[in-house]
Amino acid sequence: MLYLILLALIVGGVYSADITEGVALVRPNDLAAHPNLGGYVTFKQVSATSLAGGVTVDVSQLTGVPAGRHGFHIHQFGDSSSSEKVGGHFVPLCSMRRALDDTPITGGEILTCGDAALNRDCKCDEIHGFPPSAKRMPGDLGNLDCTADGCLLCFTGDTRQSGCAAVKTLEQEKMSLSDVLRSVVGRSIAIHKRPDTTPNITQFGLGDAGPAIAFGTIGITAPAAALPPATATSTSGDTNVAAPPGKPKAEKTICIFRKNVGTASDGGVNQDIEGRAIVSIDLSKKLAGATDYCNMRVEMYGVEQGVKSFHFHDHGDLRYGLTSNAEL
Ligand SMILES: [Cu+2]
Numbered sequence: 001m002l003y004l005i006l007l008a009l010i011v012g013g014v015y016s017a018d019i020t021e022g023v024a025l026v027r028p029n030d031l032a033a034h035p036n037l038g039g040y041v042t043f044k045q046v047s048a049t050s051l052a053g054g055v056t057v058d059v060s061q062l063t064g065v066p067a068g069r070h071g072f073h074i075h076q077f078g079d080s081s082s083s084e085k086v087g088g089h090f091v092p093l094c095s096m097r098r099a100l101d102d103t104p105i106t107g108g109e110i111l112t113c114g115d116a117a118l119n120r121d122c123k124c125d126e127i128h129g130f131p132p133s134a135k136r137m138p139g140d141l142g143n144l145d146c147t148a149d150g151c152l153l154c155f156t157g158d159t160r161q162s163g164c165a166a167v168k169t170l171e172q173e174k175m176s177l178s179d180v181l182r183s184v185v186g187r188s189i190a191i192h193k194r195p196d197t198t199p200n201i202t203q204f205g206l207g208d209a210g211p212a213i214a215f216g217t218i219g220i221t222a223p224a225a226a227l228p229p230a231t232a233t234s235t236s237g238d239t240n241v242a243a244p245p246g247k248p249k250a251e252k253t254i255c256i257f258r259k260n261v262g263t264a265s266d267g268g269v270n271q272d273i274e275g276r277a278i279v280s281i282d283l284s285k286k287l288a289g290a291t292d293y294c295n296m297r298v299e300m301y302g303v304e305q306g307v308k309s310f311h312f313h314d315h316g317d318l319r320y321g322l323t324s325n326a327e328l
Pocket of ligand 1: 071072073074075190192
């Protein structure tokens with residue numbers, strides 16, 4: 001009996017309340033070209049207490065992505081207002097040297113990056129590649145393979161018939177939702193126009209996937225209890241301990257408001273509102289002991305006249321907004 005109770009405690013402790021989750025609502029960069037591109041992608045850290053086991057990515061809820069293969073990455077920054085603002089592929093700890101110049105990566109350097117299950121050497125993180133190899137930037141997620149039925153995620157050698165799947169796990173401890181050093185919270189995901197075709201990781205390159213057709217910013221998933229029934233898919237229980245990046249410390253954050261996809265009749269509301277809110281910290285003021293070191297600037301368009309309430313909310317789970325009657 002004691003054994004059973006202990007087992008229940010262990011299982012409950014790991015899998016009920018502490019799994020860390022993130023979710024990115026995806027929006028097209030050209031609403032006229034892709035009026036139905038939407039949905040969301042979820043990220044779940046397999047272990048609540050360590051990076052071992054990796055992060056599971058679920059693309060099953062993406063909709064309206066054009067048929068074919070599309071490069072799929074996490075990018076460095078959460079400002080999804082342009083391809084320049086999202087930065088390069090997510091590389092949390094190492095120099096971005098290889099993303100900024102044409103320095104070829106030699107075979108010798110490649111040899112120092114083993115293809116073992118775990119390899120955190122910077123040389124492994126700076127090289128563009130495909131999972132499941134360890135020789136890839138942490139933001140390299142492979143390709144999406146989409147049809148009218150939806151999208152699958154594909155790694156090296158995968159085909160739609162064999163290997164590609166709606167839910168796949170990224171290993172090698174390259175990203176996290178609980179570790180501030182490797183956190184993907186607040187970063188952007190990008191769906192590109194063309195396939196990521198990195199056949200040879202010995203050459204510099206980011207895969208020739210072309211421009212991004214859609215972005216989404218990864219936010220902390222709301223606990224299931226806080227979500228409207230239609231979107232209550234989180235298994236986090238009452239808490240979600242996903243953590244935003246801690247290093248380098250951010251002095252400025254931005255929230256991009258994008259026009260909604262869909263029509264009012266299928267749940268799309270406030271379709272004319274767009275803009276951004278920027279919160280920044282004046283470090284010189286803060287270090288000098290001033291109390292007015294935090295500034296906020298809001299640029300919004302399409303809001304009907306009148307007084308509107310404006311809040312920060314607990315989570316970054318924008319599926320809240322998919323239900324027009326959600327009162328928050
Ligand atoms: Cu990309």
